[in-house]
Amino acid sequence: MMRNLPAAALLVAALAIPLVFGGNGYIMGLMVSGLIVAGVALAWALLGNLGGMVSFGHAAFFGVGAYTSAILSAKAGLPVPLSLLAGALGAALCSLVMLPALRLSGPYFALAILAYAHIFKILATELSSITGGSAGFQRFPTLPTIAGIDFSSRTGSYALLVVMVALCALVYRAVKRSHVGTALRAMAESEDATRVVGVNATLLKSWMLLLSAFITGLFGAMNAHIINFLEPDYAFSGNWSVLPIIAAIFGGYRTILGPVAGAVLIYLFDQIIAKELLPVGHQILLGLLLAGMILVAPNGLFGLFQTRRKGAPHAAA
Amino acid sequence: MLRLEDVTVRFGGLVALKEVSFAMGEGEILGLVGPNGAGKTTLFNTISGLVRPRTGRILFKDREIGKLPLHARARLGLGRTFQIPQPMHHLTVRENLTVAQVFGAGASDPARIDEILEVMELAEHADRDAATELALQELKRLEVAKALATNPALLLLDEVLAGLESHAKRRFIAKLRELHQRYALAIVIVEHDIETISSLCSRAVVLNFGELIADGTPEEVFRNPAVVESYTGTADA
Numbered sequence: 001m002m003r004n005l006p007a008a009a010l011l012v013a014a015l016a017i018p019l020v021f022g023g024n025g026y027i028m029g030l031m032v033s034g035l036i037v038a039g040v041a042l043a044w045a046l047l048g049n050l051g052g053m054v055s056f057g058h059a060a061f062f063g064v065g066a067y068t069s070a071i072l073s074a075k076a077g078l079p080v081p082l083s084l085l086a087g088a089l090g091a092a093l094c095s096l097v098m099l100p101a102l103r104l105s106g107p108y109f110a111l112a113i114l115a116y117a118h119i120f121k122i123l124a125t126e127l128s129s130i131t132g133g134s135a136g137f138q139r140f141p142t143l144p145t146i147a148g149i150d151f152s153s154r155t156g157s158y159a160l161l162v163v164m165v166a167l168c169a170l171v172y173r174a175v176k177r178s179h180v181g182t183a184l185r186a187m188a189e190s191e192d193a194t195r196v197v198g199v200n201a202t203l204l205k206s207w208m209l210l211l212s213a214f215i216t217g218l219f220g221a222m223n224a225h226i227i228n229f230l231e232p233d234y235a236f237s238g239n240w241s242v243l244p245i246i247a248a249i250f251g252g253y254r255t256i257l258g259p260v261a262g263a264v265l266i267y268l269f270d271q272i273i274a275k276e277l278l279p280v281g282h283q284i285l286l287g288l289l290l291a292g293m294i295l296v297a298p299n300g301l302f303g304l305f306q307t308r309r310k311g312a313p314h315a316a317a
Numbered sequence: 318m319l320r321l322e323d324v325t326v327r328f329g330g331l332v333a334l335k336e337v338s339f340a341m342g343e344g345e346i347l348g349l350v351g352p353n354g355a356g357k358t359t360l361f362n363t364i365s366g367l368v369r370p371r372t373g374r375i376l377f378k379d380r381e382i383g384k385l386p387l388h389a390r391a392r393l394g395l396g397r398t399f400q401i402p403q404p405m406h407h408l409t410v411r412e413n414l415t416v417a418q419v420f421g422a423g424a425s426d427p428a429r430i431d432e433i434l435e436v437m438e439l440a441e442h443a444d445r446d447a448a449t450e451l452a453l454q455e456l457k458r459l460e461v462a463k464a465l466a467t468n469p470a471l472l473l474l475d476e477v478l479a480g481l482e483s484h485a486k487r488r489f490i491a492k493l494r495e496l497h498q499r500y501a502l503a504i505v506i507v508e509h510d511i512e513t514i515s516s517l518c519s520r521a522v523v524l525n526f527g528e529l530i531a532d533g534t535p536e537e538v539f540r541n542p543a544v545v546e547s548y549t550g551t552a553d554a
Contacts, residue, residue, distance in 0.1 A: 182408060182416055183416045185407050185408065186407060186412075189448075190403055190405045193403035194416065196387055196391060196399075198388050198423075199416065
């Protein structure tokens, strides 16, 4: 019962927010953006926690997912639900070119994937006949209305994102609890010991990179159809790489729900409090908040709860 | 079962193994002997796939495995232990065996895991964290248990008896005999103790400076002047 308390609390909060703030477009807009970051943070944590890889390049998956979905829906007439899926697949496909980087570890992997991300941003800028280049890409469909629910409305988008974040968290949990997840957990600090008993470490890491890219691409695609405008500097912005990292570490990147809660809290803090206090350079307050959290609770907010509850820092969320 | 043909390994300018050739049959227990730095662990690393040979061939069950990755060799039935135990971190003892079984043997069989835990006297430690809550003896047994969980045909044991006191060592040797019988295993064991090799192995090969200098029964190789010289520096010690 206590074990499921954080999940239950998040569910109650997710249901209560539209009831309380449903009429407040500003708050609902912030929640929608926070949930987009939450999805990316979840994907980033999946790669970091299970794959043992720290990525500074998730902006590439986010941007590729966004552009793929927007272009396919606008130019090929693909229905938006299918174009969202295509966006996620496009991001997973783009992660394939990053597979050689899996031979690297630690900061070398992080730098390599950062470089890859920059390549995709340049491609989006230069392939202007397809992407619109730096002038931007617009006039693509919004999220559709299905079964009477208008997903392009703030509340509709919010509901869709809550469901998608929850589904991705369930996928993450299933992977984590599987034999693959167990092997990945071991690989982070004892790769030779796992390989020598038959674990194909490179293959498992590749799957995690693909899955992480898929999820990130999906949220990039949804974000594109929510804001209805894309330009390379926005879609491939370093913010899509950095904010999820801050969120995941703040919430507890070794847990499943930590990155989700961390993303929403961090985003709301940034937009409501930090921007109010420091209209210019408000991100510095995020840095201070993160530094404080690391000093007080290195395993993040949810890690802190779990340590207190179980006395074990690596327990599942 | 295992055949090495002119296997040479170089680390830069250093020749770690020089044209090493030997073969062993199914169910055989082979002692691998040699002074420190002779190349014993390098030979294990080469057979198991951690190190690639510069030249030569390694055949396991009549299949050339010299270019196969580590995990693929494990799946073919090549199990090994490390001189310094390497438990899988963040996992319990049981999880260590489960990962080894699922990925190495390609199937999940909890009953067999229970059996291995019993045989290796690890059942009472099954739910302990393998990396932080086991003593040296238990870690040594876990090394062997992990390899067993992959359902190996050949077990490479790298100084698995090192650091054990005499009573524990005798028990471990008896356990290895039991495993050999019970699972019809072929075993290659690296060990410095002549008495252990003589009592456990039907055959021994000796490495010195990366070269194989003797091959025969333990009695033969330990009387071999080249082997005596490699250990003592003089042929008539």
